[in-house]
Amino acid sequence: MSTVAARSTPRTSVEARERRRARMTKLIPWVSTLLSIVLLVIIWKLVIAIFDVSPFVLPQPEDVLKGVKELVNSDGFWTDVRVTLTETLVGFAIALALGIILGTILGRIVWLEQAARPVIVASQVVPKVALIPLFIIWFGFGMTSKIIIVALLAFFPILLNVILGVRSVDSGHRDVMRSLNASRWQTFRRLEYPSTLPYILAGMEVGIVFAVVGAIVGEYLGGDQGLGYRIVTSLNNLQAETLFAVILVLTLFGFLLYLAVVALKRFLIPWHDSTIDSTRAST
Amino acid sequence: MSNDGASDVRATSGGGTRVLEAEEPRVQREHPHVSGALPDGEAEIELHGISKRFTTRTRDTLALTNIDLGIRKQEFVTLLGQSGCGKTTLLRILAGLIHPTEGEVTIAGRPLWRGDHRDDEALRKLGIVFQDAHLFPWFTVEDNIALPLKLRKVDKAERRRRSHELAELVGLQGFEKALPRELSGGMRQRVAIARALSYRPEILLMDEPFGALDAMTRDKMNMELQRIAEATSATVVFVTHSIAEAVFLADRVVLLSARPGRIRSITTVDARHPRSLDITAQTNFQEKVLELRRQLTEDEERIARQGGVSE
Numbered sequence: 001m002s003t004v005a006a007r008s009t010p011r012t013s014v015e016a017r018e019r020r021r022a023r024m025t026k027l028i029p030w031v032s033t034l035l036s037i038v039l040l041v042i043i044w045k046l047v048i049a050i051f052d053v054s055p056f057v058l059p060q061p062e063d064v065l066k067g068v069k070e071l072v073n074s075d076g077f078w079t080d081v082r083v084t085l086t087e088t089l090v091g092f093a094i095a096l097a098l099g100i101i102l103g104t105i106l107g108r109i110v111w112l113e114q115a116a117r118p119v120i121v122a123s124q125v126v127p128k129v130a131l132i133p134l135f136i137i138w139f140g141f142g143m144t145s146k147i148i149i150v151a152l153l154a155f156f157p158i159l160l161n162v163i164l165g166v167r168s169v170d171s172g173h174r175d176v177m178r179s180l181n182a183s184r185w186q187t188f189r190r191l192e193y194p195s196t197l198p199y200i201l202a203g204m205e206v207g208i209v210f211a212v213v214g215a216i217v218g219e220y221l222g223g224d225q226g227l228g229y230r231i232v233t234s235l236n237n238l239q240a241e242t243l244f245a246v247i248l249v250l251t252l253f254g255f256l257l258y259l260a261v262v263a264l265k266r267f268l269i270p271w272h273d274s275t276i277d278s279t280r281a282s283t
Numbered sequence: 284m285s286n287d288g289a290s291d292v293r294a295t296s297g298g299g300t301r302v303l304e305a306e307e308p309r310v311q312r313e314h315p316h317v318s319g320a321l322p323d324g325e326a327e328i329e330l331h332g333i334s335k336r337f338t339t340r341t342r343d344t345l346a347l348t349n350i351d352l353g354i355r356k357q358e359f360v361t362l363l364g365q366s367g368c369g370k371t372t373l374l375r376i377l378a379g380l381i382h383p384t385e386g387e388v389t390i391a392g393r394p395l396w397r398g399d400h401r402d403d404e405a406l407r408k409l410g411i412v413f414q415d416a417h418l419f420p421w422f423t424v425e426d427n428i429a430l431p432l433k434l435r436k437v438d439k440a441e442r443r444r445r446s447h448e449l450a451e452l453v454g455l456q457g458f459e460k461a462l463p464r465e466l467s468g469g470m471r472q473r474v475a476i477a478r479a480l481s482y483r484p485e486i487l488l489m490d491e492p493f494g495a496l497d498a499m500t501r502d503k504m505n506m507e508l509q510r511i512a513e514a515t516s517a518t519v520v521f522v523t524h525s526i527a528e529a530v531f532l533a534d535r536v537v538l539l540s541a542r543p544g545r546i547r548s549i550t551t552v553d554a555r556h557p558r559s560l561d562i563t564a565q566t567n568f569q570e571k572v573l574e575l576r577r578q579l580t581e582d583e584e585r586i587a588r589q590g591g592v593s594e
Contacts, residue, residue: 172417179378179411180431181403190430194421271421271462 059241067241068248076225081253083226084215087143088257091150092211099155099207100200103162113163124156129217136222146218146226153214154207158200165199166192198272201265208261212254227253317546319352319537326353327518328377328486333386335372335544345543346372350386352537352546354518356485359556361521361529361536365579369544370522374490377520378411390486410479410517412489416471418463418478424450425459428477435482449477452511469500476508480515487517491524502560505532509557526575530568531558538575540582542589548578 041061048058055063071077106113132149139145169192177187219228227250234242266275320329333350336343347369354360362370375381377388379401388395390405418427426433428446437445450456453473463471472492479487492508493501505528512519523529529536533552540547550571554562562568 170417172413172415173419175380175413176411176417176430177434178380179406179409180434181401181406182434186434190434191419194419269421271464273464 056238056240059244063241064244064248067239067245071230071242071245071249080226080230081249083143084219084228084253087146087150087215087218087226088208088211090143091147091214092154092208094147094151095154095158095207095211096204098151099158099203100162103159104166104196106159107163107166120156120159128152128214132218132221135218141222141224146215146223149218150211150214153210157206157210158203161199161203161206162196165196168199169195194269198265198269198274201261201269202274204261205258205265208257209254212250212257216250316349316351317548319350319546319549321353321355325355327356327358327391328352328354328520329387329389330373330377331387331389333373333376333383333388335369335376335381336384347376347383347544350544350546354520357516357518359512359519359521359532359534361523361533362539363523363526363529363536363575364539364544364547365524365541365583368539368541370524370539371490372544373539374488374520374522378409378488379406407482408485410482410484410487412472412475412479412487412492414491414494416463416468416475418471418474420463422463423459424455424461424463424466424474427463427474428481430478431481437482445481446477449480452480452514453477454507469496469504472496472504473507476511480511480517483515485516485518487512487515487519489519489521491522493528494523501528506557506560508532513556526572526579527563530571530575531560531563536571536575538578540578542586547582548575550575 044058044061047053048060059067106116128149131152132145135145135148139148173191173195174187177191182190215226216228216231219226220231223229223232227246230246231243234240234246265272269275320326320331330350330352333347334345335347336345338344350373362373364370372381376383377395379388379395382396382399390402390408393402393405395402395405419430422430425443425446428449429437429442432442432445447456447459450459453476455470455473455477458466458470463474466474472495476492493504496504508519509532511517519532521529521532523532530550530552533550536550536552538547538550539545552568552571554568
């Protein structure tokens, strides 16, 4: 008994130390975020003080904060948020569905992917933002044109990742399933689907950022509501602090959507390398 | 086609690809066909006249030719040979992963293939361990072990019970909830063995299962494997390129020879299982290792003479 006790005591203290270190490592991003915000505000104020910048060009941080407050309380703010959110989510959902379906087909049928390659490359290199005015002519100033823009922008990163994912199912894993005489459905359910999931989520991670960009630029270039439209109006009114406030709100908006995808990833593929904490990965 | 194979070879040596048709009669003359077939009714697994030809656009390779081999119930057979001799191909044919070009595989009297379909009863008797563990990273150790049971629709409680039992058998008790990435190479291979054993196969097919492990872990795993084979009374077919490992484990060592792959010799090893590493120091053991080494070297020289490189 005594030997067990003697051995377990130092071990638990080592474990405790490691746990503490892991907790500290987890805190680092939060601390650094806080520090960089503080640093940004200090530099911001210094620049205004030293170069005597006009408030029309760069307002004081506290004025921007006031601007945010006014923006949130202003008429139709929440409607604008809802419009932008709807465009982003609906467009993203379309991109996701099409990306998964087409990606699975193209990933499996090699000759079809070869045939479609020039089209894929061509539609990728077209600066899609340049197409926005065209979509507005075709689909009007309402939400439809923005949804199409969002879908188009988010579609390609998802498609390419799904094709890659379908192709990279490990041949050794396939041998295991084959040696167990697994049915077509079982192979899909137990092997192909979980193997491809990390790729789908990687595509979503890039896609959601593009989706937000698409929605905002779409509203910016041809809209009558939404957060992107707010940018145009505050620019036209030369309200620098409102402009900054919108940018701040949009940053938060994009960040929350991105966070949702990351959370989904942690939930769906906790086993995957990309979701392991760096502290655990080293063991 | 020349009927004087030797001069044919000399004329073209160094000239790159030779036509396989020209090679076959000469090979058969240099090395008579070694049959590993057993008397009727003795064999649990029977390979009858197995040949495998791989055809690609640029090459036509005869990976295996005319293999006859019978394996008894609960026998431990090792397939030994250098890389490229077709030993893995032979195991994959046994496992039903590839179809032989010619010949038939029967398992406990049932043909493995019926046309393009594999016999499920025969497949159920086989458990396979590959060189890499090929564990599914999204499953815990427990779920990886129970995967074959899940595919065969065994209920959850039974799956759990069986995977715990097997985790214990392979020395992984306490690791049931771990993910594969948290395990060492040796532990992963133990999980792969447990998975192969989960639905109680009578035959365990292993393709260099410890090839990727360090020498110490490998020795340890070889000891464990004997114990596991004993405990499950499984027939084992074990592929390796290590002569010492082949002799240490086997009741019979089947030496394969390359270009084209065929049985070169069959060596019986009498020592009782489980064997301890001490037997590797015995003269009897060492003589067998030396004889097999001599045969392998002879083969290598023959291949070099033919103008090819042994891969």
